[in-house]
Amino acid sequence: MAEGLRERKKRETRQRISDIATGLFLEHGFLTVTIADVAEAADVSVNTVYNYFPAKEDLFFDRSAGVVEQLSRWVRGRDEGESAARAVLRELRAEAEAVSPRIGLMQGYDRFMRVIHEAPPLRSRLWSLQQEIHDHLEATLREETGAPDGDPLPGLIAGQISWIHQTVFVTIGREMVAGRNPDEVSREVLVLLDDIEELLSEKVLNYAVRGAQ
Amino acid sequence: MAEGLRERKKRETRQRISDIATGLFLEHGFLTVTIADVAEAADVSVNTVYNYFPAKEDLFFDRSAGVVEQLSRWVRGRDEGESAARAVLRELRAEAEAVSPRIGLMQGYDRFMRVIHEAPPLRSRLWSLQQEIHDHLEATLREETGAPDGDPLPGLIAGQISWIHQTVFVTIGREMVAGRNPDEVSREVLVLLDDIEELLSEKVLNYAVRGAQ
DNA sequence: CCCAAATTTTGCAACGACTCCAAGTTTTCA
DNA sequence: TGAAAACTTGGAGTCGTTGCAAAATTTGGG
Numbered sequence: 001m002a003e004g005l006r007e008r009k010k011r012e013t014r015q016r017i018s019d020i021a022t023g024l025f026l027e028h029g030f031l032t033v034t035i036a037d038v039a040e041a042a043d044v045s046v047n048t049v050y051n052y053f054p055a056k057e058d059l060f061f062d063r064s065a066g067v068v069e070q071l072s073r074w075v076r077g078r079d080e081g082e083s084a085a086r087a088v089l090r091e092l093r094a095e096a097e098a099v100s101p102r103i104g105l106m107q108g109y110d111r112f113m114r115v116i117h118e119a120p121p122l123r124s125r126l127w128s129l130q131q132e133i134h135d136h137l138e139a140t141l142r143e144e145t146g147a148p149d150g151d152p153l154p155g156l157i158a159g160q161i162s163w164i165h166q167t168v169f170v171t172i173g174r175e176m177v178a179g180r181n182p183d184e185v186s187r188e189v190l191v192l193l194d195d196i197e198e199l200l201s202e203k204v205l206n207y208a209v210r211g212a213q
Numbered sequence: 214m215a216e217g218l219r220e221r222k223k224r225e226t227r228q229r230i231s232d233i234a235t236g237l238f239l240e241h242g243f244l245t246v247t248i249a250d251v252a253e254a255a256d257v258s259v260n261t262v263y264n265y266f267p268a269k270e271d272l273f274f275d276r277s278a279g280v281v282e283q284l285s286r287w288v289r290g291r292d293e294g295e296s297a298a299r300a301v302l303r304e305l306r307a308e309a310e311a312v313s314p315r316i317g318l319m320q321g322y323d324r325f326m327r328v329i330h331e332a333p334p335l336r337s338r339l340w341s342l343q344q345e346i347h348d349h350l351e352a353t354l355r356e357e358t359g360a361p362d363g364d365p366l367p368g369l370i371a372g373q374i375s376w377i378h379q380t381v382f383v384t385i386g387r388e389m390v391a392g393r394n395p396d397e398v399s400r401e402v403l404v405l406l407d408d409i410e411e412l413l414s415e416k417v418l419n420y421a422v423r424g425a426q
Numbered sequence: 427c428c429c430a431a432a433t434t435t436t437g438c439a440a441c442g443a444c445t446c447c448a449a450g451t452t453t454t455c456a
Numbered sequence: 457t458g459a460a461a462a463c464t465t466g467g468a469g470t471c472g473t474t475g476c477a478a479a480a481t482t483t484g485g486g
Contacts, residue, residue: 006453006462013463034442045465046444056443120337127340128333152408156380160412163376167369195365199373201414219433219482226434247471258436259473269472 014052017042021059026111030060030119057125060115068132071165072140075208084141084208088161089197092168096189104172105182105189113173134162145208157207164196227265230255234272239324243273243332270338273328281345284378285353288421297354297421301374302410305381309402317385318395318402326386347375358421370420377409 021038035056039046053059071088078087092103099105104113116122138158141147147154171192175185197205234251248269252259266272284301291300305316312318317326329335351371354360360367384405388398410418 004454009453010463035444036442047466048464050444051463054444120341124333124337124340127337152384152405156408156412159376159380163372167372171365192365195369199369199414199416201412201417203412204414217483222482223434248473249471260437261435263473264435267473 013044013048017044017049017052018059018062022062025060025115030056030115030122057121060122061125061129064129068129068136071133071137071161075137075140075144075161078208078210080211082210083206084144084157085161085164085200085205088164089193092164093190093193096168096186096193099182099186103169103189104176105186107182109172109182110176110179113177116173117177130162130166133165134158137161141208153207157204160200160204164200167196168192226255226257226261230257230262230265231272231275235275238273238328243269243328243335270334273335274338274342277342281342281349284346284350284374288350288353288357288374291421291423293424295423296419297357297370298374298377298413298418301377302406305377306403306406309381309399309406312395312399316382316402317389318399320395322385322395323389323392326390329386330390343375343379346378347371350374354421366420370417373413373417377413380409381405 017038020042021033024033024038024041035046035049038059039049042049049059053062074088074091075084078084082090095103096105101109116126135158138155141154141158142151145154168189172185172189175188176182180188230251233255234246237246237251237254248259248262251272252262255262262272266275287301287304288297291297295303308316309318314322329339348371351368354367354371355364358367381402385398385402388401389395393401
């Protein structure tokens with residue numbers, strides 16, 4: 001059962017369009033490649049591309065599913081006695097130590113970042129993504145702490161934690177574009193995380209401790 | 214002598230286009246008003262509009278000159294013995310207490326914010342502005358502290374200070390859109406600034422103290 | 427006052443993202 | 457097998473934006 005022919009074809013077509021588009025973008029840049037180019041290369045009509053992807057940017061960011069909920073997941077998964085911020089720091093350190101491609105520590109990520117850098121619509125999309133991450137995290141913190149409705153703290157803490165996340169990603173992007181290799185950047189990010197932790201107040205580092213209260 | 218006929222006309226034309234555009238946007242929304250509408254209302258050709266404004270968003274944000282350097286100015290103007298962050302907090306408190314239109318504490322600001330809220334290109338522009346503010350501030354902090362090139366601290370502190378600024382503006386925007394009046398929001402912002410200050414570490418609050426070292 | 431140079435305004439054509447709609451084509455399922 | 461449902465396509469159109477060459481306007485000098 002599971003899926004019929006129609007659904008499989010849809011999935012395959014969508015994937016093919018996305019793959020081909022990403023390839024073209026990485027090779028020639030986001031702005032120079034037109035939707036018509038993508039459609040032709042994928043052997044579908046322009047309208048079919050729009051059928052699967054609401055906007056050109058979605059062709060590029062198709063792979064970034066689940067990234068919006070990432071911070072919230074980390075916070076929800078914090079250990080007993082661990083705060084929200086410390087959980088995020090721990091997870092980021094783990095990703096950095098593992099030289100994880102999930103945070104961009106991989107060969108070729110510089111190409112990816114360069115494409116984004118020179119295309120304003122893609123940068124916009126990233127900002128929009130960060131906004132979503134922040135809002136999602138704020139909602140999660142509200143749930144986890146049961147803070148009353150007018151309480152500004154969940155929003156402020158979400159701001160601080162999003163800032164950590166954002167700073168790490170911007171740094172990785174910058175260093176990878178600068179031509180450093182993943183292992184170097186990994187070590188650098190670990191140092192950065194220490195610097196960041198030292199800059200945070202105890203109030204931030206001890207917010208939403210699991211088991212407290 | 215100053216300016217001839219030509220220069221005056223240019224200034225006037227530019228201003229007229231900007232005013233008319235802003236009026237139309239406030240009344241009908243950014244997306245529904247076309248450049249052609251603006252051109253017609255201002256009695257010039259579409260090309261003339263593009264002659265003065267590189268993009269449609271520039272018609273809306275024309276009034277926001279000097280906003281990019283604002284934080285840097287505040288930091289450069291900090292008192293003897295005062296840190297960068299404390300100077301910004303002080304200036305923001307002063308603006309809030311004065312119920313200053315410069316931070317949106319005025320009748321009609323809700324209309325303005327609503328137009329931005331429902332137009333993705335305008336929100337993008339705001340993010341782009343924030344980025345500029347951050348980068349400008351980071352450069353200023355580097356200059357003011359004489360930090361060595363590889364030092365990540367100016368960037369991190371700039372991130373924290375930009376976050377303060379951003380949080381205050383987002384809050385004002387949200388509350389004004391919610392229909393609160395400027396005086397109410399003013400008081401609320403003063404409370405918010407206290408909350409924010411309590412969340413910042415001593416390291417942030419004591420960075421770039423004038424006169425120290 | 428008049429003319430040539432510099433500058434601004436304008437019209438026109440074109441490109442690309444995106445939308446809407448109606449007419450095919452394919453897949454499903456009874 | 458045959459009609460309904462879902463997907464694809466072509467075509468026309470809107471809007472932001474750019475490029476170019478032809479007016480129209482302003483300036484400065486004679």
